[in-house]
Amino acid sequence: MSLQHALLGVLEAxxxxxxxxxxxxxxxxxxxxAAPQSQIxxxxxxxxxxxxxxxxxxxxxxxxxxxxxxxxxxxxxxxERWLSTPHDPSPxxxxxxxxxxxxxxxDAEKAHAVLxxxxxxxxxxxxxxxxxxxxxxxxxxxxxxERLTRRDPAEHDRIARLKAHVxxxxxxxxxxxxxxxxxxxxxxxxx
Amino acid sequence: MSLQHALLGVLEAxxxxxxxxxxxxxxxxxxxxAAPQSQIxxxxxxxxxxxxxxxxxxxxxxxxxxxxxxxxxxxxxxxERWLSTPHDPSPxxxxxxxxxxxxxxxDAEKAHAVLxxxxxxxxxxxxxxxxxxxxxxxxxxxxxxERLTRRDPAEHDRIARLKAHVxxxxxxxxxxxxxxxxxxxxxxxxx
Numbered sequence: 001m002s003l004q005h006a007l008l009g010v011l012e013a014x015x016x017x018x019x020x021x022x023x024x025x026x027x028x029x030x031x032x033x034a035a036p037q038s039q040i041x042x043x044x045x046x047x048x049x050x051x052x053x054x055x056x057x058x059x060x061x062x063x064x065x066x067x068x069x070x071x072x073x074x075x076x077x078x079x080e081r082w083l084s085t086p087h088d089p090s091p092x093x094x095x096x097x098x099x100x101x102x103x104x105x106x107d108a109e110k111a112h113a114v115l116x117x118x119x120x121x122x123x124x125x126x127x128x129x130x131x132x133x134x135x136x137x138x139x140x141x142x143x144x145x146e147r148l149t150r151r152d153p154a155e156h157d158r159i160a161r162l163k164a165h166v167x168x169x170x171x172x173x174x175x176x177x178x179x180x181x182x183x184x185x186x187x188x189x190x191x
Numbered sequence: 192m193s194l195q196h197a198l199l200g201v202l203e204a205x206x207x208x209x210x211x212x213x214x215x216x217x218x219x220x221x222x223x224x225a226a227p228q229s230q231i232x233x234x235x236x237x238x239x240x241x242x243x244x245x246x247x248x249x250x251x252x253x254x255x256x257x258x259x260x261x262x263x264x265x266x267x268x269x270x271e272r273w274l275s276t277p278h279d280p281s282p283x284x285x286x287x288x289x290x291x292x293x294x295x296x297x298d299a300e301k302a303h304a305v306l307x308x309x310x311x312x313x314x315x316x317x318x319x320x321x322x323x324x325x326x327x328x329x330x331x332x333x334x335x336x337e338r339l340t341r342r343d344p345a346e347h348d349r350i351a352r353l354k355a356h357v358x359x360x361x362x363x364x365x366x367x368x369x370x371x372x373x374x375x376x377x378x379x380x381x382x
Contacts, residue, residue, distance in 0.1 A: 002286035009293040033289055034282030083293050084301040086308035087286060089316075091225030095193035095278060098224055100357045102200040102274050104350040110275040117277035125280075158381065159295040165378055166291045169371035176367040180360035187356055190349065 003043050004052070006033045008071055008079040011053060013147035015070035018044055024143065031129055031170050044069060052078055100184065108188040115181045115188075122181065126174035133167035136160055194234050195243070197224045199262055199270040202244060204338035206261035209235055215334065222320055222361050235260060243269055291375065299379040306372045306379075313372065317365035324358035327351055 010016065010024060018041050025035045047053045052075035055067040071079070096118060103111040135141050139148060139160050148156050201207070201215060209232050216226045238244045243266035246258040262270070287309060294302040326332050330339060330351050339347050 002284070002289050005286075005293075006289045009289065009296075012293075012296065031283055032292060033284050079293070080297055083290055083297045084305065086305045087290070089309075089312050090284075090286060092222055093193070093224050093281075095196075095281060097357055097361070098193050098197045098200065099274055099278070100360070101223060101354060102196075102203075102270070104346075104353045105200075105203065106271055106274045114275065114277045118280075121280050155295075158378075161378055161381070162295045162375075163292060165371075165375055166288055169291070169368065169375075170288070172367050172371055173364055176363050177360065180356075180363055184353075184356055184360075187349075187352055190352070 002033065003035055003039060004047055005079060005082050006035070007040070007043060007047065008052060008075050010143065011069055011071045012076070012079065013143050013150075015056075015068050017066045017068050019066065021069075031125065031132070032166070047075070051075070103184070103188065111188050112185050115185050119178045119181045122174045122178040126171045126178065129167045129171035129174065133164045133171065136164035136167065193224065194226055194230060195238055196270060196273050197226070198231070198234060198238065199243065199266050201334065202260055202262045203267070203270065204334050204341075206247075206259050208257045208259050210257065212260075222316065222323070223357070238266070242266070294375070294379065302379055303376050306376050310369045310372045313365045313369040317362045317369065320358045320362035320365065324355045324362065327355035327358065 006025075007021065010021065016024065021044070022037045022040055025033070025040065044053065044055075048055055048069070051072060053069045054072050055069050057065040058068050060066045099114065103114075132141075136144055137160055139145065139156065144160065144163065148159065151159060197216075198212065201212065207215065212235070213228045213231055216224070216231065235244065235246075239246055239260070242263060244260045245263050246260050248256040249259050251257045290305065294305075323332075327335060328351055330336065330347065335351065335354065339350065342350060
C-alpha cells in the first residue's frame, strides 16, 4: 500500500501530526500521490497498530493535545524493504485515453476543445513540477530542510538532485502529453 | 465511471458477449484501461439496468445461450455526452514515484536495480504500444475492421489515424519515462 510508504517517507524527515501530514500532502506531494484527509487518518491508525509508527501526545494550548507520529525501527525497515523492491507497474486506468480512443465518433470541434483543456492542464502541471524541482535543487522546501539536518552535509547536494529529478520526470511526462495532444488537434482537422 | 464508457465505445463497434469483452480487454485495451473480469460482468449488468445497453440471448450450441450486448440510443447519447466533456484529470497515484522520491535513503545499487526494471517495463510498454499503433494505421485489428464496416469509407483513414495516435501517446510517455529513469541511474552514481 503506497500511501503507507509515502507517509513513512515523509515522517522519516520529521515527526508530524495527522493535521501536518494533511497540509503537507495538499501542498507538496499532491502531484505524486493524491491523498485525501479521509484516507490519511485511518492509515495512520493502521500503521500505528502495525507498529510502523508510534504516536506521542503533545500539549497544544492549555487543554488540547495532538498526536505526533514518528517512524519506528520496524517502520524504517519496512520502508527500506519496500523502496528496494521492484514492484509491478500500476494497471493503466486513464479515463482521458478512453476518451481520446473514441474521438473519431464526436464532432472534431468538441474533441479539439477537450484536447485544449487537457493541454492547459498538462502545461500547468509541467510548470508546477518544474517550479518544485527548482525549489528542491535550491534546498528550499520545508521538508527537505528538515530532512537535511539529519544527513551528512557531504550528501546534501546529491539528495537534493535525486529528489528534484523526480519532479523533472513529472514535468517531462506532462510536456510529452501536451505535445501529443497538440498533434492530436492537428490530426482532427485533417481529412 | 470510465469503464462504462470504455465498454460503450467497444460495443459501439460490435455487439459482444461479456466473455468477448473480457478477451478484448485482455488483448487490446489493457494499456489504456485495466479491467479485470470481476469488474466487467457487474458493470454490464448495471449498464443494462440503466438502459445504456441491451442484452439479447443468442443460442450457443444446442443447449446453451449467451447474452450479447449492444448499445441503446440512450447509451449512444451518454457516450457522446461523456466524450465531448472535458473531465478533471485523474488524481496522481503513482507508487513508483513515491519510491523514487525516497531513493536517497537506500543503497545506490538497490535503487539502480529498481530503475533498471522500470526501464525494461517502460521499453516493453513503448514497443507494444508502437506495434499496436502500426496495426491500427494498417487497419488491421479485429475491432477496427468491424467498426469501419459501419463507417463511410472516405473516413476510414482519418479514423485509423486518430485511434493510432492514442497509442503513439502511450509509447511517447513510456519512452519519456525510460529516458528519465536512465538519467536517474546516472544521478545515483554521482557524488
